[in-house]
Each structure stands twice: as structure tokens, then as C-alpha cells.
Amino acid sequence: MGDQPMVIMSEESQRTSGDDAQSMNITAGKAVAEAARTTLGPKGMDKMLVGSAGNVVVTNDGVTILKEMEIDHPAANMIVEVAETQEEEVSDGTTSAVVIGGDLLSQAEDLLEQDVHPTSIEQGYRQASEKAKQLLEEIAIDVDANDTDTLEQIAATAMTGKGAENAKDRLAELVVGAVTSVADDTGVDTDNIKVETLVGGAIEDSELIDGVVVDKERVSDSMPYFAEDASVAVIDDSLEVAETEIDTDVNVTNPDQLEEFLDREQKQLREMVDEIVDTGADVVFVQDGIDDLAQQYLADAGILAARRTKSSDAEQIARATGAQIVGNVSDIETDDLGFAGSVAQQDVGGSQQLVIEDVEDAASVTLLLRGGTEHVVDEVERAISDSLGVVRITLEDGKALPGGGAPEAQLALELRQFADSVGGREQLAVEAFADALETIPRTLAENGGLDPIDSLVELRSQHDAGTATAGLNVTTGDVIDMDEAGVVEPLRVKTQAIGSATEAAVMLLRIDDVIAAGDLKGGQVNAGDDDDAGGPPAGGPGGMGGGMGGMGGGMGGMM
Template identity: 45%
Template sequence: MAGLGQPTIIDPRKEQTQGKDALHMNIAAAKAVANIVKTTLGPKGMDKMLVNGVGDIVLTNDGAMILKGMEIEHPTAKMIVEVAKTQETIAGDGTTGAVVLAGALLEKAEGLIDTGIHPAVIIKGFLKASGKAMELLDNYAVEVTKENREVLVNIAKTAIAGKSSEAFADHIANICVDAALEVEEDGKVDLNNIMLTQDPGQQIDDTEFLEGIVVNKARLHSAMPEKVEKPKIAILASDISVKKTKNKASFQIDSADKMKEFLEQEKADFEAMLDRILDTGATVIIGTKNIDQVAMDYFQKKGVYAIRRVNEDDIKAISRATGAHIVKNIMDISEKDLGSAELIEQIGAFDLGKTYIRGCKNTNTITILLRGSTEHITDNLERTMDDALNVIKNTIEDGTIVAGGGASEIEIAQGLRAYSTSVEGREQLAVAAFAEALESIPREIAINAGMDSIDTILALRAKHTEIKNAGLDVYSTEIIDTLENGIVDSLRVKKQAIKSASEVANMVLRVDDMLKAQRQQMMDVNPEHNIHNYEGM
């Protein structure tokens, strides 16, 4: 009817953005995330300092760690963060490169959209480019074997480059290679069998790897045995202490005899619970929570070795390696729950020593003791070693590497430009844009090294016609054959970065309408009315 406007079908409290405005807003959010981490890319990238609500500090240039520590609100920005998480899960490294590439793809797509190209056309072009890039990477890769130790060390050193512990790259890389080869079986490397245990207070070059599991905990009593051969290990995920009633209760004791009787009964009940553990044949108790003084003294008298408050990661590793079940209810423990090993011993002074578990039943588990002058340094070293171990794992399992220093990105970009001429219609422009986006990786590496980005990319393209492995050496600022000079990358890392970045770019480009509800605040209630304080709810 005349005079009537459009009916209101959207809740007016919701914020709605449509069409190109939605696209530009989402692309801007993605680019903002990429801009945060791109300065960390490459051997000369900078670090970020993350400070949480209680003042704890993290210094890192690891893209996944940086994005994890940020409180990002924009939904599209969260999608970009997921790219880093996926990259970390599947490839173990290359998180920053994946995020930078995603941002570059969306930036190039934005330019095409502004010229009038429909997002659906760009998406089709990006899909073709991504598939071709995978094919080109496979053809560009070089086959290697685990027997080529030099390659494994070089790929670890490339992953370490730019980290704060880079000065000790040779030492760290060799330890990581030794550790990976030690747990390798039938061409597979299970990194769950490599424990990273921090031991601050020394120098990084004191870092070492040891056979077995090393727990940074000393036995609870100096009279407990220092060494237990053929131990029977019980893992308890509950407090071992005198239980207090959950509800308030009171009773009257009107004589000293009754008080004595009550205390003796309480002690007898508690010791019966402890005997329940020992009756299984357990000679070593490993607790995730507290073991109080009474239990400590009782275990000591029985000749049992006990440690407490062992962290979750160590507990899982011990359980997996020894076959011990994690028991949550002490009264349910049985002999079948116990694990075994060849030897458990403490090395070091009573209150400062560490517990070593050797000859584990199920796996060939090893521990790398991470040394450094402070906890901040050992934290950073742990992240560095995790990256190095993952790229070594990828290389052993896949048997392939690619030249580093931006060489692979330049090679694939040139291949995509040649391929784009065979693509019909406007999708050709999207394939060419994909190629330009790939060059954002060596471009950012050059910028972070203080080099001119335009001159560097032009020089790389020209040199690549002569040497297909031509890449950047940021230390000499020269273009060299990176494969010959030991600057190499994991093929899995490169392929996953392209796959994840192109997928998230296409997801963002598909959005043309965005509805955002207002954040709902919880109504303030008195503590006694909180639902969590009602039993049975």
C-alpha cells in the first residue's frame, strides 16, 4: 500500500552491516590482525610483550602465542586467529606466515572488489590458485631422508632463527634432532614421547636431553628412599589428607577420653585409606594435588617414595609411559591401576632435586631439560624447541623440504603468474592477485631486516630466473641459493599456510551481511542466590 515503508524484520537492538560495507569492515579486521604479527616475521623480526591481568609477562615472536594472548573481539579477527591455531595444530610452525598471507589475500581481494569484480569470481580464482600452488610446491620440493642429519639440523636452525635463543641455535638444533631420532619409529615421530621440562637458573647451552622422564619434583621426606628399583607406580588425582565435612556441623565432646577416642578413630580411618593404596603393592605415589604431613610421614615409615602437585602434562606423560591409570577416587584403586618402570630415583639435594623415571614400560620416553637464567628465557626456549621439533618431525615423516628465505614463495608466485594466462575471464585477475599475495612473505622478511621491499622483490624475481632456489639471506642482505646454504623450510608448513590462508580468505569474502547482537550483561544477584550455591542444580 502507498505510504507504507519496509516492515521491520530485524531486532532493532542488533547492529546490521550489509554489502560492501560488511566486506570492507571484515577485511579491515583481518588486515589489522595481520599487521600486529607481521613485524615478527623472519630471522630479524621483533618480539611482542604480552602482560596479563595479574602482571605475568610473555616475550615472544610466535604468532600463535601472540594472538592467543590478545583479547580479540571482532568475529572476523577471531577467524584469522583460528588460522594460526590450525597452522600450529597441523604443522607446528609457520603461524605468523599463515596469518600474514591471509591478510595479504584479503587486501588484494579488496582491490579487485573496488574495481567491480564480484567476490564470487575472486573466490573461484583463489580456489584455482590454491590448488595450483599445492601442485607447484610438490614439484618444487626436494626429497630427503632421516639419515641426512645435516638437513634435519638445518631445518631446525631455520625454525630457531629470529628467536631470542638464536645464539645457541647449533646446540638447540642438535638436541632436537637427537630427541626426534630417539623416539622415531617406522618413519613416525610421536612428540608426546618428548617431555620439555624447564630448569631455570643455568645457561641455555646447559640444556640437555636425558632418557626417561624427569619431573621437577623432589621426594617429600628426607627419610624416603632415594631410589626404587622395579617400582609399582600409583598416580592419584585427589588430595591425600584428612577430609573435612563439606557442610557446617558441630558436636560436643564432654570429656578428654572422648576427645582422645575421636582423634584416634580419625587417625585410624585415615590410615585405613592410606593402607588401601599400599595394599595394591604401590611403592611410588605420584599425586596431582596435596599430600599432607600425616600421609607423608606414614608413607615414609612404609618405605614409599612420594611426590605431589605434579602438573597435568607431566602426569599424562607418566601415565602413558608407565601404564599407570590416573585414579581420582582413592577407594577405587586396585593393583591393575599401577604402572611400572625399571627405576625411579631422585638426583640432587633433597629439597632441590628432581625425580627421574627410567626404563618406562610402554614407550621410549625422553626428557629435554630446558636451561636458562630466568623463567622468561626457559619459557621462550620451550616455544622455540617446540617449533624446531615439529619441523624435524614433518621432515622425517614427509621426507621433503623446500628452499627457505622466501625462495618457495617466489617460485610459486612465478608459477601462478604463468598459470593465470590459461585461466579465462576475470578469475585470471584473482589468480594473479594470489601470486602477488604470496610475495608478501619475502617482502615482510625484507622489511623486518631493514631492506627495501620493492628492490628486494624485483631482485628476487630476476635472480629466480637463473637460480630456482634464490632466496634472502637477511644477515648479509644478499640473494643466495638458500637450499645450498642450509636455509630450508618444511613442505608441510608451507602447504598448510597456503591452504589455511586461502580458506579463511574465501570465508570472509562470502559474507555480505553481518548481524551483531548487543552484549548481554548478567544481572547482579546476591551471592547466596547464585545458582551454583544450590545443591542438586
């Protein structure tokens, strides 16, 4: 008995322990960073993601790439979460956050080989992260809502390297115009900015419309094209005769019965329309269908109506006009109506659309994006989404930083000086953190076809000389003043990227045992107490035993 090992896990269980577990997780995290690395910067390349159904996405957007890739490895997914958090919080900087996270793991791997304990690395990384955020606050510049030039530079910087870059000046102007139009004393609600895409024309043909554009036409040619000083109703219902929930046969034995049956339907439709007419509505947006007879009744009453309005459009119309979305036609009241100075069917970008303008209750605008193909328009929309987000957070925080790798180079310089005041082995971790931050300017240089060593040496030299805003111009290869060049980004993009990348790297470094735990409650990556214990996603770690095997074809196809 004493010579036989005790078996406490099932034969099917997989377990990776100690150095192997750390190495496997670090390799997984680095692989995710490597997948996104080549998209960073003005000269970053795009990825083509092909779905199993043959649908194609061509993008430079880090979070889109990582979301669409079918990554199964739980450690790799923790790095993907860094990009998702970055997107949710600040809209931009997803690739930077992932690249920093990957390099923090790479630097930690070297320290582990030197027998530095993971806890020492963790403490050093956390100290460096807090110091970095403090330093960024010190070098940030103030931006206010009247500083249109800086806001446009921030908007344009967020589009750099994406498909919209050739028209970024025009698009940046539109983005800043949109955000400042909906800004008020409480902040910026980007829900009041509707982004509409239209295939055809050039990106430069994109425009900002002061109001809401709904991709619908009036439902009947008998209806008016235009309603001035319009009362607007939004109905989440249909203007049709209700169907029974079960199949029903109606036996008609003489023409009078058929006439009575049809009269009843007409009466029901007439009552529905009368409910709307009695409120004084001039325009009606219905989220379901409108019966042909109801269309005629509405037209006779001089009401402009649209059917099958998307729920997102209905919500936008309600926000813009102040209307209440009504769930049942019989419940509609005059108080539920919104107001618009005008609602008109117009030719917008070559197609007929309903345009709602001059709204009083809420400022609302529509960005109409154009492009030669569907893939181009989709990528422009992703760039605009990032750009809207960064202008919003800049107005909220009032702080911005130079771009082009300048903040990372300055942080690296000051963190190396800070490391001297940190005792113990944590000092090595702080220095490693500084090295990891320099992966941003190094990657910018690599993606721009420049020599990364020469670029980094020149960048360090200028920062040593006191030029905190010196960054890399990847087009010329020169190190220039980023403020003068107009390459600016929000402070929060950098602080969020560094903070979330540090948290993810530290969490992975603390793991020394990976166990295929079966059906864990909660299904989360991080473990909690017994009742809410987390674990790898459903199905366990998959190919964990084989290192990166669990990442499957999704990762293999990207490398």
C-alpha cells in the first residue's frame, strides 16, 4: 500500500502544473498579442477573417479580429478580454492593450527563468502600473469642448491605419461636429448619434445630417411627402387584423355573411386608425406591418406612415422627438407623441429615406457613411465607432496625450529611474515593465518597415534630452514632436490599456496549476468561492495538454 500512489482525479482529467502551466499560459497570451501586433499603427496591415459560412470580414480593428477568431484556450481568452474591456471603456487602443499585455508576459518569462518569484513580478508590475498612470497624468495636456482643432486631431488619430484613413480629415470633422452637437452639461450620449451606412460613392461623400435618417419610405404613394411641425407617434405593434393563434376555418353559407365578415375587419382597422388620428399624430412609425386598408385610411387622414421600422431606429426616433414607444395601438394618447420641426421623404445618397429634423426635446444627428463596397463601408463604420468614442471620453476627461509611441517612451525612461527607488527583486520587474512599454514604438517601427533598434535609440535619445512629446513618424522614419504633428489621443486610452494589460498579465503569472475541472459552476475563468467557483469555458481547457493545441484552427490560421 505504501508504495502505490493515491489517485484523486479521474483518468480523463488533464492537469498541467508548475513551470509547464506558466509556460503554457504565457505562450498562449503571447500568441494572441502576436496575432494582433501587425495591425498596429498607420502602416499596420489588415486581416481577412473568413467564417465557416463563407462570410468575410476585412479589418484592422484589434478587438474585431480577436472576437472573430475562434480562440478556445482559456489563458488566451483572458488576453482577448483585455481588448474587449478596452473597446467597451474607451473604444480605441485595443491592439495596443493586447500588445502590451503580451510583452509583459514575455518579459516575465525571462524573469521566471532567472528564478524571480511570480509574486515579486506581480508586486513590481503593480507598482510600475500605478506609477505609469501617475506619470501620464503629469504629461497630459488640457482639452476643452471649444478646442475643435485638437478634438479633430484626436478623432483622426483613432482612424489611423484603418480603411478610412485617406478621408480621415473629412471624417474627423464630421465626428467632432456630431459629438459636440449632442453634448450637454451632463456629458455626451453617443446614443443620440445614429450611424447609417450606404454602399456607393466615395468615403469623402459621407455627411452629417442634423436629425434622424430612417432607411424607410412612406408606406403609400397617397401619403404626403412632408410633414411640418409634426407630431410623431412610434408604435411597437401592427396595424393589421389580429390573427388567431390556432388555425380556424370560417364557413360562409351566403354572401351576406361574407360581407359582414369583411365589414368587421374593416371596422377593426378603421378603429385602429381612428385611435391614431384622435391623438393628432401627423407621422406614424410602426414596428410591424400596416394593412393595405389601414394605409388608405391613414393616407385619407393626411398622415405620413412607415412600417417595419427597426427597433433601434424606433428608439432613436423616440429619443430625438421625445415620443413614447407605445406597445398597443389602443393605448396611444396625445401625451405619447413626440415633436419634430419637419419629417420628409428625401433622396439621401441616391436612395429614398425619411429625414426627421429640427427636434426640440433631444439633440440628435445622423452620420451617413459612404463607401465603394460593403466591406469598405463596414470598416469605415468601425473606424467611426472608435473615433466617436475617443472624442466623447476626451470631452468627459478634458485630457489628452501625444501619440506615435511618445508616452510609452517617456514612461519607459521615467520608470527606469523609478526602479532605482524600488527595493528587492521587484526592481527587476519595474525595469521589465519599462521594457514592455517600449514594444509599442518598436512595433510601430517594424510595421512601418523601419529598423526598430535605430528608431528606438533615436527615440530614447530625444526623451533623454527632455522632449517628452517626441514620437515616431513611421512614414519618414524621423522622430518628431507629436503635438506639432497633430497626433493626439485621449489620456484614458493609455491608462486603461496599461491597467487592464497589467491585470491580465499578473493573473496569468499567478497560475501554477491548470486542471480540466469538468463542469464548474459559473463557467468563469477566475475562481471564486465554492458556490460561485469559476473555471475554463464549457468543455474545459480543450487542448491544454498540448500547450496551444486548444486554440484550434482559429489561431493557426492567423499566425
